[in-house]
Amino acid sequence: EVQLVESGGGLVKPGGSLRLSCAASGFTFSSYIMNWVRQAPGKGLEWVSSISSSSTYIYYADSVKGRFTISRDNAKNSLYLQMNSLRAEDTAIYYCAREAPDGRLDYWGQGTLVTVSS
Amino acid sequence: QVVLTQSPSASASLGASVKLTCTLSSGHSTYDIAWHQQHPEKGPRYLMKLNTDGSHSKGDGIPDRFSGSSSGAERYLTISSLQSEDEADYYCQTWDTGIRVFGGGTKLTVL
Numbered sequence: 001e002v003q004l005v006e007s008g009g010g011l012v013k014p015g016g017s018l019r020l021s022c023a024a025s026g027f028t029f030s031s032y033i034m035n036w037v038r039q040a041p042g043k044g045l046e047w048v049s050s051i052s053s054s055s056t057y058i059y060y061a062d063s064v065k066g067r068f069t070i071s072r073d074n075a076k077n078s079l080y081l082q083m084n085s086l087r088a089e090d091t092a093i094y095y096c097a098r099e100a101p102d103g104r105l106d107y108w109g110q111g112t113l114v115t116v117s118s
Numbered sequence: 119q120v121v122l123t124q125s126p127s128a129s130a131s132l133g134a135s136v137k138l139t140c141t142l143s144s145g146h147s148t149y150d151i152a153w154h155q156q157h158p159e160k161g162p163r164y165l166m167k168l169n170t171d172g173s174h175s176k177g178d179g180i181p182d183r184f185s186g187s188s189s190g191a192e193r194y195l196t197i198s199s200l201q202s203e204d205e206a207d208y209y210c211q212t213w214d215t216g217i218r219v220f221g222g223g224t225k226l227t228v229l
Contacts, residue, residue, distance in 0.1 A: 035218060037162075045154075045162065045209050047218040059216045095161055102167065103213035104152035106177060110161045 002026040002107045004096050009112030016086050020112060022079040022096030030054075030074035033099040036081050038092035039111075046092075049081065050099065064090075086116045120146040122210050122221035129227040135198040138224050140210030147191035149212045156207045156223075165208075168193050200228050 008020040022034070036048040049060045049070040058070055069082040079096050093111040100106045121143035130136035142149050153165040166176040166186050174186035183201075187194045197204050205228040210221040 037218075037220075044207075044223040045156075045211075045220040047220060050218060061217075097162075099213075099218075100167075102150070103218075104150075104164065104167045105154070105162075105211060105218070106152075106164045108154075108161045108163065 002098065004098065004107060004109035006094060006096055006109045006112040009094065009114045011115045011117065012086055013118050014087060014116055016116070017082070017084045018086065018114060020081040020083065020094055020114070022109060024077045024079065024096075024098070027098070029072075029077040034072060034079045035097045035099055035105060036070060036079075037095045037097055037105070037108075038090075038114075039095070040089070040092040043092075045095075048094070051079070083114070086114075088116050090114060091116045119217065120149060120212055120214055120219050122151070122212060122219055124208075124210060124221040124224045126222065127225045127227070129229055130200055131229045132200055132202065134200050135196060136200060136226065138195045138197075138208055138226065140193040140195070140221050142191040142193070142212070144191075146212075149214075151193045152211045153186065153193075153195045154209045154211060156209065157203075158206075162209065165195070168195075197226075202228055204228055 003025045005023045035050040051070045067085045071080045095111045096109045097105040098107040123141040148170045150169045154162040156162040164177040166174045168174045168186035172188040207223045209223045
């Protein structure tokens with residue numbers, strides 16, 4: 001069974017940093033593109049970043065470019081999101097999602113809440 | 119850049135059918151999409167991939183009541199024999215090099 005479990009969320013002050021993790025199991029993690037997607041309170045889904053299976057290709061939404069860094073450790077079956085210079089508008093639930101070879105996001109985690117507030 | 123447009127809300131009666139629409143922006147009418155379901159306070163769940171020719175492939179355990187179809191730039195999700203547990207938010211999603219895109223979501227109310 002595919003499982004994605006996010007952790008690392010919490011309350012942080014504006015300008016602060018936080019590192020999210022996503023532990024994957026039930027599939028060959030090293031073979032899949034992985035994504036971070038977020039959802040602000042009461043809002044829709046917003047793609048944040050994606051990373052290819054061997055970390056060769058990395059993409060970011062314009063809203064986080066230069067502040068967030070996605071990475072992965074295939075030996076640990078883990079995905080990460082380092083978030084720096086956090087703003088109030090980064091407050092959201094952050095989900096990790098597996099991407100099938102054809103581009104669809106086919107499995108999702110339950111999310112971790114990040115709150116940016118003074 | 120591709121944009122997906124969804125109506126904010128839809129409603130239908132218990133036992134009836136409903137058809138949700140996702141519209142691809144101009145110049146992107148041949149894109150495949152995926153549909154996702156999200157219940158309140160839960161993570162999204164992948165429902166199906168919907169191709170430009172209308173063929174679709176569903177995720178594990180998705181009931182036969184869920185189906186997809188396409189017409190031009192429109193992508194549809196049809197839910198038949200509506201049940202109370204179908205009340206949820208539904209998002210379409212597509213992809214291109216360097217970007218993944220979501221529609222704004224449709225909140226489905228089962229009356």
